[in-house]
Amino acid sequence: MVLSKSTTEPELTSDWPLSHKAVRYITPDSLTRQLSLHPLSQHCYPLGFGYYPQAKSHQMERHQHVDHLLIYCIAGEGELQTQQHQAAVSATTITVGDFVVLPRGLSHQYQACKTNPWSIYWVHFDGVLSDTYVQHLLPEPSTIKLSLGLHPELVAGFDTLVSLHQAAYQLNPLIYAANHLTQLLSLVAVIKPQLQAEHFDLQKVLSNMQKNIHGQLKLEQLAASVNLSKYHFCKRFKALTGHSPIQHFIHLKMQRACYLLDLTDQPISAVSHSLGYEDAYYFSRLFKRVIGIPPREYRKLKRG
Template sequence: MSQTSDWPLPPGSVRYIIPQRLRKLLEKHPLTRELYPLSFGHYQRARGHSMYRSRHDDELLIYCTEGEAEVVTGQQKLHIQAGDLLYLPAGEPHHYTTPDHNPWTIHWVHYTGPLTTYLRQYLGFQGNNRRINLGRQPRLLVDFNGLLSVQDSGFQEQPLIHACNRLRQLLTALPLSHKRPQLRQQAELDLEQLHQLMRDHLHDRLDLDSLAAKAGLSRYHFIARYKQLTGETPIQHYLQMKIERACHLLDTSDASLPQIAEQLGYEDSYYFSRLFKKVMGVSPSNYRRVNRY
């Protein structure tokens, strides 16, 4: 494990370091061995906080909510400000320091495990990218504070296993915090507006021309750009939203399949049943029967 800062904690700050014997347990336990934290904490207005690591053995994620800091990592020098998420990968020496006139407030976690390689790309830190601006994300603060709920547990096994799975929740939820704003900025496509339009028209049929016109693009460029950003075509996404709604109606109502198909803009219930099976792998009647136990 990389050395954790021994900087004196100011009021309102927390630093939690998992003992070596328990790290070995987390490394081997089937519920935690793929991903587990080594230490985590919250530093409030961390005046005088500075750290240099020539050897860095784990992954470090820092979310800055106030103040600023200067970070040197690899060949980069970064100015970190409130709203920035900083990623410092294993194997990359780094140095960071925060100025006395505007010290940063941060939540941070050191973590390791076989999943870290996959998470690096999933989180959006490809290549030399080490910083993502998230802005203020209250949900992320809830997740970081969830890790800290393990304190005062007396280093017991079960609370630490729970903390490991809270870390997985935190990391897998992060792209949901930054993906949509980034996509809108890169693509000049307001995906949330387009998806809201789809939600508003689940009861009828939207065609590709209507969606492309809303985006202000030709059909060809709209399909290509949408698929580049989401991995699927707009009509595929629209259909999947309709199937999600159909599942909800099958679960919560006694409406017949023709009635549900009509509510979702399809006059031909047999055609809609084929679409449903293509997405869900079972027919609507089988879906309802299996999920009515």
């Protein structure tokens, strides 16, 4: 099979029998319409899901991909080819721990390895926010494979989703499935930066910030603690946390300030000094910028 055929051709799939341990659930059209209209599921809902263990001879080819597809490989291997519009065909091997996201509109074909067939979880999904969830996972459209490894929490999440096929064709279990699916997608977004941090000791940096929360820190100190230049340190830190090191340090300080305002009777000036700010007015302005209200109002609000 090749992906250069006319996009008007129907999808091609192998005629292979499901094993007794396999699960394949397809959401009926009537329930799909209900899920697409229900306020608790319309954001993102499954069109079908399943689990194929050691799926020998499993293969699929789609030229018109109208929804989104997740594939999580937990054993064995498979081959994947994709093509966007008239671009060259891209081929990749899928192996244990690979999480594949195939967005709508992306022509593709895949098949299990003949000598070491894969075991996979899969989910087709749609919804008014489904594109946004995909973009959240794949900020780089050219990247569709995430090497996440075998995560027990992720495997357990897919097991829970697949187990819902036992509820047959009932709306409420599928609403639960829809919300569980968004949890899975959000979990993958959490796992990704953990992997990116493998060669960057983020916990060491955060620990240094906590140790110095009552004073000040220089970028040079933090960068030196992980043997990086200031430029590369700031770039890596922001990629992992979404904030610059200084912003994150300030947020930690304001979090500590909230704790002190909640649980002690210290004057605001004392809270300010305990966090390394000699100017209480500057501290109050900073607190309002981060928390949204001045520290005095925050204390009244939290104490009712």
